[in-house]
Amino acid sequence: MSGRQCSKVACTHDAIATLTYVYAESMAVLGPLSQRPEPHSYDLCTKHAERLSVPQGWQVIRHVVLGT
Template sequence: MLDRPCTKVGCSREAVSTLTYDYADSMAVLGPLSLAKEPHTYDLCAIHAERLSVPQGWQVIRHQVLNT
């Protein structure tokens, strides 16, 4: 793992997902943890990724890695 903490205030769990917002399209994209920390993205632990909520009218896109 890349050993990055969750960016939610007060959370010290290890991040497992990266969240990106696309304001123009009213969309939130949640995917696997990015390889590098990027500005304007948010790294989330499993609990906060699962509890993700967005404003009414927004769409959430969840990308998952399939293990074969």
């Protein structure tokens, strides 16, 4: 349990991932939950991390921790 909740409005689930947008490169980067809250990033629960969608033409980079 991280003690941080999902950033999505009205979601009360625990966050498991951190999402960061790189607007200049039309990219969304989704990785493991950061050690501490980061400005301009969003913490997401499992459901919202799996259902992530981005604007057409954007690229999604998903960093996955192996062996856990």
